[in-house]
Amino acid sequence: MNGREPVCRYVYDLDALAGHVAKVVAALPERCRMFYAMKANSAQPVLRTLAPLVAGFEVASGGELAKARAVSADIPVLFGGPAKTPSEIAQALRQGVTRLHVESVLELHRVSAAATRAGQVADVLLRVNLAGPFPPATLAMAGKPTQFGIDESELPKAVRAAVELPGVRFTGFHLHSLSNNLSAEAHLDLLELYRSTVVRWEAQFGVHCEVVNVGGGIGVNYADLAAQFDWARFTTGLEQLVRTFPAHWREVDFECGRFLVAACGSYLTEVLDVKRNHGVHYVLVRGGTHHFRLPASWQHSHPFSVRAVDEWPADLPRPYVRSEPVTVVGELCTPKDVLARDVVVERLRAGDVLEFPYAGAYGWEISHHDFLSHPHPDHIFHARVPHSSSRVPRPGT
Numbered sequence: 001m002n003g004r005e006p007v008c009r010y011v012y013d014l015d016a017l018a019g020h021v022a023k024v025v026a027a028l029p030e031r032c033r034m035f036y037a038m039k040a041n042s043a044q045p046v047l048r049t050l051a052p053l054v055a056g057f058e059v060a061s062g063g064e065l066a067k068a069r070a071v072s073a074d075i076p077v078l079f080g081g082p083a084k085t086p087s088e089i090a091q092a093l094r095q096g097v098t099r100l101h102v103e104s105v106l107e108l109h110r111v112s113a114a115a116t117r118a119g120q121v122a123d124v125l126l127r128v129n130l131a132g133p134f135p136p137a138t139l140a141m142a143g144k145p146t147q148f149g150i151d152e153s154e155l156p157k158a159v160r161a162a163v164e165l166p167g168v169r170f171t172g173f174h175l176h177s178l179s180n181n182l183s184a185e186a187h188l189d190l191l192e193l194y195r196s197t198v199v200r201w202e203a204q205f206g207v208h209c210e211v212v213n214v215g216g217g218i219g220v221n222y223a224d225l226a227a228q229f230d231w232a233r234f235t236t237g238l239e240q241l242v243r244t245f246p247a248h249w250r251e252v253d254f255e256c257g258r259f260l261v262a263a264c265g266s267y268l269t270e271v272l273d274v275k276r277n278h279g280v281h282y283v284l285v286r287g288g289t290h291h292f293r294l295p296a297s298w299q300h301s302h303p304f305s306v307r308a309v310d311e312w313p314a315d316l317p318r319p320y321v322r323s324e325p326v327t328v329v330g331e332l333c334t335p336k337d338v339l340a341r342d343v344v345v346e347r348l349r350a351g352d353v354l355e356f357p358y359a360g361a362y363g364w365e366i367s368h369h370d371f372l373s374h375p376h377p378d379h380i381f382h383a384r385v386p387h388s389s390s391r392v393p394r395p396g397t
Contacts, residue, residue, distance in 0.1 A: 005375075006269075006270035006272060006286035007268055007269065007270040007286070007353050008268070008269050008270065008286045008287045008291070008375070008377040008378065009267075009268050009377050009378035009379070009380055010265055010266070010267055010268075010291075010359065010363065010364055010377055010378070010379045010380065011265065011266050011268060011380045011382065012043070012045065012046065012264050012265045012360060012379070012380065012381045012382065013264050013265075013382055013383075014045060014046070014049045014264070014381055014382060014383035015382070015383050015384055016263070016264050017046065017049055017050070017260075017261060017263075017264035017360070018049050018050075018053065020260070020263060020264070021034075021036075021050060021053045021054065021260050022053055023231075024231060024256075024259075024260065025053055025054065027231060027232065027235040028235060028238075028254075029235065029238055029239040029242050030242070031242055031245070031249065031250065031251060031252050032238065032242065032252045032253075032254065033055035033056075033251060033252070033253050033254070034054050034055055034254050034255075034256065034260075035054060035055050035056050035057060035058045035076075035078055035253060035254065035255040035256075036050050036054045036056075036057050036058065036255070036256070036257065036260055036261075037058045037060075037216050037255045037256060037257030038057050038058065038059050038060075038064045038067065038068065038257070039060055039064070039257055039362075039365065040257025040258050040260070040261050040262075040360075040361040040362055040365065041257070041261045041265070041360055041361055041362075041363075041364075041365055042064055042067050042365065043364075043379065043381070044067070044070070044071065045381040045383075046261060046264075046360075046381075047067065047068070047071045048071055049383070050260070050261075051071050051072055051075055054260075055076060055253070056075050056076030056077055056078065056098065057075060057076075057077050057078070058077075058078045058079075058080060058255040058257075059077055059078070059079055059080070059081075059097075060079075060080050060081035061081060061088065062085075062087065062088040062091045062092075065077060065079065065088075065091060065092060065095060065097070069095050074096070076098040077095075077096075077097045077098055078097065078098055078099050078100075078101060078213070078253070078255065079092045079097045079099070079100045079101065080100075080101040080103075080127070080174070080255075081101075081103075082103050082147045082148050082149075083147075084100075084103075084107060084110075086110055086114065089107075089110055089111055089114045090114050090118070092122075093114055093115055093118050093120050093122060094118070098123065099122075099123045099124065099125055099171060099211070100122055100123070100124050100125075101124075101125050101127045101174045101213065102124045102125065102126055102127065102158075102162070103127050103148065103149055103150060104150060104158075105150070105154070105157055105158050105161050108124070108158065108161045108162055108165060108168065109161070109165065111124060111167070111168055112165040112166055112167045112168050113167070114167075115166075115167030115168060116166050116167040120167065121167055121168065121169050122167060122168050122169065123168075123169050123171045124162060124168050124169065124170060124171065125171060125172050125173055125174040125211060125213055126150060126155070126158050126159065126162060126170070126172075126173050126174065127148065127149040127150065127173075127174040127175070127176070128149050128150050128152055128155060128173055128174070128175060129146065129148055129149035129150060129151055129152065129177075130152055130175060130177055130193075130197065131152050148176070149174075149176075155201065155205075156205070159201075159205045159207060163207065170207060171209070171210045171211050172198075172209035172210055172211040172212050172213070172249075173198055173201065173209060173212055173213070174212075174213040174215065175194050175197075175198075175212070175213065175214055175215060176213075176214075176215025176216065176217060176255075177190065177215070177217070178190065178217040179216070179217050179219070180217065180219030180220065180258065180298075181217050181218060181219050181229075182219045182221050182228075182229055183229075184229060184230040184231070184233040184234035184237065185233075185237075187217070187218060187229075187234055188234065188237045188238065188241060190214075190217075191214055191238070191241060192241060194212065194214055195241070195244065195245055198212055199246065202246075208248050209246075209248070209249055210248070210249070210250050210251065211249070211250070211251045211252075211253060212245075212249055212251075212252055212253070213252075213253040213254075213255065214252060214253065214254060215254070215255055216254065216255050216256040216257055216258070216259070218231075218234075218256055218258075218259040219258065219259065220258050220259065220262045220263075220358055220361070222298070222300050222302060222303065222358060223300065223303075225303060225357065225358060229259065231259075257361055257362075258361040258362060260361075261360040261361045262358045262359070262360045262361040262362075263357070263358055263360060264360040265358075265359045265360025265361070265363060266355050266356060266357050266358075266359050266360075267287070267291065267292045267355070267356040267359040267363060267377070268307075268353055268354070268355050268356075269285040269286050269287035269288075269291075269292075269353065269354055269356075269377075270285065270286045270309075270351070270352075270353050270354075271283055271284070271285055271348065271349065271350050271351060271352050271353070271354065272284050272285060272286050272331070272350065273319065273350055274319040274320055274321055274326075274348065274349065274350050275319060280327055281321045281324055281325065281326045281327065282326070282327055282329055283321070283326045283327065283328045283329065283348060283354075284329055284330070284331065285328060285329070285330055285331070285339070285354060286331065287330055287331065287377060288329065288330015288331050288332050288337045288339065289330055289332065289336070289337050289338070289339070289367065289368075290330070290332060290337075290367055290368050290369060290370075290371045290372065290374060291330075291363075291364065291367055291369070291376070291377050292339060292356060292359060292363045292364070292367060293362075293363070293366050293367040293368065294359065294361075294362050294363050294366070295338065295339050295340065296336060296337075296338065296339075297362070297366060301339075301340045301341045301342070301343060302339055302340050302356050302358075302359075303340070303356070303357065303358075304328065304339070304340055304343070304354045304355060304356045304357075305354070305355050305357075306345060306346075306347070306348050306352050306353075306354060306355075307352060307353040307354070307355055308347075308349075308352055309349075309351050309352050309353055311351070312349075312350075312351050318349055318350050318351065319349070319350050320347060320348060320349035320350070321345065321347075321348050322345075322346065322347045322348075323344065323345075323346060323347075324344065324345070325342045325343060325344050325345075326340075326342075326343055326344075326345055326348060327340065327341045327342060327343075328340040328341075328343070328354065331372075331374060332371060332372055332374075333372065339356065340356075364377075364379070
């Protein structure tokens with residue numbers, strides 16, 4: 001280390017991001033549109049890269065809306081989230097969001113009041129918490145008690161309010177029931193369930209949908225990076241399925257985040273120490289869950305590779321481990337600061353650098369950055385286009 005600061009950075013490949021998202025969007029059949037769910041990663045270089053490629057952004061707060069509008073004053077924006085404040089609703093109307101995804105009858109009344117005061121009419125989708133059952137996935141957003149959406153049993157009251165209240169215009173339904181689904185076939189089954197359910201609701205309530213939002217939920221396989229969601233298989237089946245959708249559904253919206261941006265980012269962190277404690281080899285790194293909370297949040301052991309660094313001060317011992325399992329932990333004062341557990345490494349030494357791939361989504365964004373007040377990592381964005389490349393330094397560097 002020789003007095004320098006240990007390596008600790010996020011690195012993003014914006015060219016790879018653009019190439020991946022362009023292929024994803026190009027494969028969508030007619031009527032289907034891809035919005036980017038900004039909660040996955042709202043860094044400005046990422047948003048600038050995606051803006052020309054996607055149909056728009058999906059935001060879940062006034063802060064995310066401000067970030068979207070900083071990139072483009074007129075890009076279409078969908079506003080979701082389970083607990084919108086009155087000021088956020090007013091901001092959404094003021095800044096010209098395309099649609100609001102409404103999650104309760106009270107929220108409908110708040111949108112109605114804000115729109116009426118502003119002399120506007122707000123297009124709304126009703127987000128519904130379906131009864132299920134659904135295909136298995138990492139995280140269920142519906143089909144059980146959650147804070148998301150309108151309980152299906154409350155839908156008659158919600159539809160009536162959406163149709164009758166001034167200042168709002170009912171345009172359809174929003175259905176986001178699963179998160180991190182890895183099966184193309186299961187996701188097609190889910191959309192087939194959405195189709196039959198919404199067709200039934202249209203008949204039951206005497207309404208016609210212009211837009212049906214099928215949410216995101218397409219996942220990333222962190223356990224086996226070579227076995228990712230089969231987008232080609234999915235879109236082939238989707239093309240056939242969309243032909244069975246009613247003709248008056250002019251738009252079928254997707255709002256993906258993780259699936260679009262996860263692969264473009266890596267988290268790199270230097271090994272500060274290697275030690276054995278009660279029979280376990282611990283690898284202590286300059287960083288941890290305050291930078292990269294995804295493994296702890298999703299309770300998985302994140303894959304990593306070892307970048308060997310031969311330089312080492314001659315006057316210091318250099319602990320190492322060879323051909324044995326290690327647990328990678330960070331610098332926080334908690335035993336929960338774990339990035340990977342029981343991973344066999346060929347050789348790993350103090351001073352080597354670990355690279356955690358697929359860290360472009362829900363890595364930095366969801367981390368508790370200032371716990372223990374450690375320095376933030378660098379954020380480096382690479383692209384062939386000069387104005388797209390940038391480096392965001394740690395505070396104080």
